[in-house]
Amino acid sequence: MKILSAQQLAEADLSTINKQQISSNDLMERVATLVFERLHQRLNGSPVPVKIFCGIGNNGGDGLAIARHMIQHGYHVKVYVTNCSKKRSPDFLVNYDRIKDVTNEWPVLLSCKEDFPEITPQDFIIDAIFGTGINRPVDGWMADLIVYLNSVKAFKVAIDMPSGLYANTAHKTDDAILQADHTFTFQTPKLSFFLPETGQYTGTFEVINIGLDPEYLMAAAPIAQLITREAAQNMYQPREKFSYKGDYGHVLTFAGSKGKMGAAVLCAGAAINAGAGKVTAYIPEDGNFIMQSSLPEVMTVESEGEEYITDFKNPIENAVLCIGPGIGVKKYTCSAFAKAVKEQSTPIVIDADGIQILAKHPELIKDIPKDSILTPHDGELKKLIGEWDNSYTRLEKAQEFSKKNNVILVLKGAHTITVAGSGQYVNSTGNPGMATAGSGDVLSGIIASFLAQGYDPLTAAAFSVYLHGASGDLASQTYAHEGLKASIISNFIGSSILQLFRNPAQEQQAQPQS
Numbered sequence: 001m002k003i004l005s006a007q008q009l010a011e012a013d014l015s016t017i018n019k020q021q022i023s024s025n026d027l028m029e030r031v032a033t034l035v036f037e038r039l040h041q042r043l044n045g046s047p048v049p050v051k052i053f054c055g056i057g058n059n060g061g062d063g064l065a066i067a068r069h070m071i072q073h074g075y076h077v078k079v080y081v082t083n084c085s086k087k088r089s090p091d092f093l094v095n096y097d098r099i100k101d102v103t104n105e106w107p108v109l110l111s112c113k114e115d116f117p118e119i120t121p122q123d124f125i126i127d128a129i130f131g132t133g134i135n136r137p138v139d140g141w142m143a144d145l146i147v148y149l150n151s152v153k154a155f156k157v158a159i160d161m162p163s164g165l166y167a168n169t170a171h172k173t174d175d176a177i178l179q180a181d182h183t184f185t186f187q188t189p190k191l192s193f194f195l196p197e198t199g200q201y202t203g204t205f206e207v208i209n210i211g212l213d214p215e216y217l218m219a220a221a222p223i224a225q226l227i228t229r230e231a232a233q234n235m236y237q238p239r240e241k242f243s244y245k246g247d248y249g250h251v252l253t254f255a256g257s258k259g260k261m262g263a264a265v266l267c268a269g270a271a272i273n274a275g276a277g278k279v280t281a282y283i284p285e286d287g288n289f290i291m292q293s294s295l296p297e298v299m300t301v302e303s304e305g306e307e308y309i310t311d312f313k314n315p316i317e318n319a320v321l322c323i324g325p326g327i328g329v330k331k332y333t334c335s336a337f338a339k340a341v342k343e344q345s346t347p348i349v350i351d352a353d354g355i356q357i358l359a360k361h362p363e364l365i366k367d368i369p370k371d372s373i374l375t376p377h378d379g380e381l382k383k384l385i386g387e388w389d390n391s392y393t394r395l396e397k398a399q400e401f402s403k404k405n406n407v408i409l410v411l412k413g414a415h416t417i418t419v420a421g422s423g424q425y426v427n428s429t430g431n432p433g434m435a436t437a438g439s440g441d442v443l444s445g446i447i448a449s450f451l452a453q454g455y456d457p458l459t460a461a462a463f464s465v466y467l468h469g470a471s472g473d474l475a476s477q478t479y480a481h482e483g484l485k486a487s488i489i490s491n492f493i494g495s496s497i498l499q500l501f502r503n504p505a506q507e508q509q510a511q512p513q514s
């Protein structure tokens with residue numbers, strides 16, 4: 001699903017009005033009807049006191065039109081308009097007049113702090129103050145209003161955007177932003193919904209298809225793509241009946257050291273669980289028993305180093321190298337890493353200590369095969385690209401690095417973002433239970449597995465990130481967030497592939513691989 005900017009959405013709005021030969025007010029009415037239907041489904045005629053706060057632009061116009069529908073259906077609605085300037089959008093004014101026709105009274109105008117109404121925890125608040133047209137931080141009594149609304153316990157629904165939130169630009173830390181419990185957003189989600197500084201303000205959110213011009217939407221170059229279940233379904237490549245293990249590639253993990261053999265086991269195990277035809281683990285000598293007894297499906301080749309990998313003699317032709325988990329950054333390991341990377345001619349996966357070694361030895365970056373995939377968490381990313389001011393500069397710097405070095409970066413987090421040149425792919429799966437040791441080692445094993453199975457590098461990265469999160473989501477239904485651990489996430493990879501194609505009634509039946 002495309003993620004468009006506020007400016008693109010305004011252009012789509014205009015294009016819709018022109019192509020569908022409707023007025024902007026007809027479009028507002030369409031939007032308000034769609035939101036009302038969803039509210040009505042949930043509130044089901046409940047006599048809850050509804051308080052709708054409307055701005056003076058089109059977001060406010062939406063709020064007024066929603067209010068009218070609710071009043072006409074018997075809801076107890078009180079409408080407030082923030083009288084923050086003399087300007088009014090034309091569609092706001094049309095709906096301002098229309099609401100008077102159904103209520104016989106004008107909405108309450110708010111002009112200062114003293115005008116704020118009393119709000120009880122039982123109230124249902126609709127926030128239609130600012131949407132995508134916000135162009136500067138909210139200040140003065142309007143900021144006080146947002147702070148006040150945030151302080152009350154009433155349930156809050158935001159229309160299009162939580163007021164005060166920008167769709168795709170950075171905020172200062174003290175900006176006033178409404179904390180919604182739920183957001184109905186129009187046509188496409190906004191980038192800010194997925195970033196750590198701002199993602200919490202929407203509460204849960206749902207995207208309403210408001211029927212904007214499909215030609216515009218098709219042609220628009222998105223600022224990012226959301227990898228949804230549907231997108232992941234399209235990436236999946238089913239197996240051929242008359243195939244054999246040689247058709248599904250060979251992963252060579254270069255992972256583990258004394259005390260960190262678990263990283264190698266998790267990485268190689270995930271590569272097997274995600275479907276690689278064969279997996280060989282290149283490990284320090286002392287790790288052989290651990291690996292062989294943990295994973296009977298995985299073959300091993302030992303380095304000469306007993307506790308650390310200290311050398312590299314390529315044991316397998318045409319394998320996909322997955323290098324870095326738990327290897328440490330000792331001198332001989334770094335030389336073995338450099339040799340292993342240099343000998344590869346096709347894309348590889350570099351994770352964890354592998355990224356730390358690259359950061360310490362940037363001269364090695366030129367040896368990484370084109371389209372290789374690096375999977376840093378933020379600590380590792382900072383070492384690679386330097387500090388950033390906010391999530392937007394983080395993405396810009398990652399894009400620069402990706403373009404300059406012809407690599408794909410998987411920026412791990414609550415919404416992992418895969419960066420390939422100027423393309424940004426935002427993941428939609430995963431949960432805080434996945435913040436657990438070894439979860440990243442599982443991800444790098446999955447990515448290498450799909451690379452080995454013939455997925456192109458960008459698809460392998462985005463698809464694996466989706467499945468990794470989906471495995472965590474499925475597993476958390478049985479184990480809760482707290483009970484999740486990396487090996488459990490890995491055991492749910494098969495279930496997450498099945499779930500891609502299950503209908504909702506079958507989803508309950510997901511079982512782990514044992």
Ligand SMILES: NC(=O)C1=CN([C@@H]2O[C@H](COP(=O)(O)OP(=O)(O)OC[C@H]3O[C@@H](n4cnc5c(N)ncnc54)[C@H](OP(=O)(O)O)[C@@H]3O)[C@@H](O)[C@H]2O)[C@@H](O)CC1
Pocket residue numbers: 009010012013027028031055056057058059060061062084085087089129130131132133134135136137138139142159160161186210212
């Ligand atoms: N996209 C679509 O396809 C569709 C979009 N629709 C709806 O339109 C919404 C966008 O509407 P919009 O463009 O009128 O902007 P909106 O958010 O109401 O605010 C603009 C007003 O706020 C003001 N203002 C700005 N910042 C401010 C500040 N910090 N403090 C104080 N004032 C500030 C600004 O004033 P100015 O900057 O000119 O002084 C202006 O008056 C969108 O979110 C959705 O709800 C649907 O109806 C139809 C389909």
Ligand SMILES: Nc1ncnc2c1ncn2[C@@H]1O[C@H](COP(=O)(O)OP(=O)(O)O)[C@@H](O)[C@H]1O
Pocket residue numbers: 352376377412413414415416429430431432433434435436437438439440441442443468
């Ligand atoms: N709050 C969260 N929500 C969703 N996914 C998360 C969250 N926290 C961490 N993850 C995921 O868990 C993995 C953690 O990886 P990493 O930090 O490298 O762990 P480790 O180094 O222990 O293997 C990443 O894929 C990340 O996206």
Ligand SMILES: [K+]
Pocket residue numbers: 059127128129130131158159160161162163
């Ligand atoms: K709003």
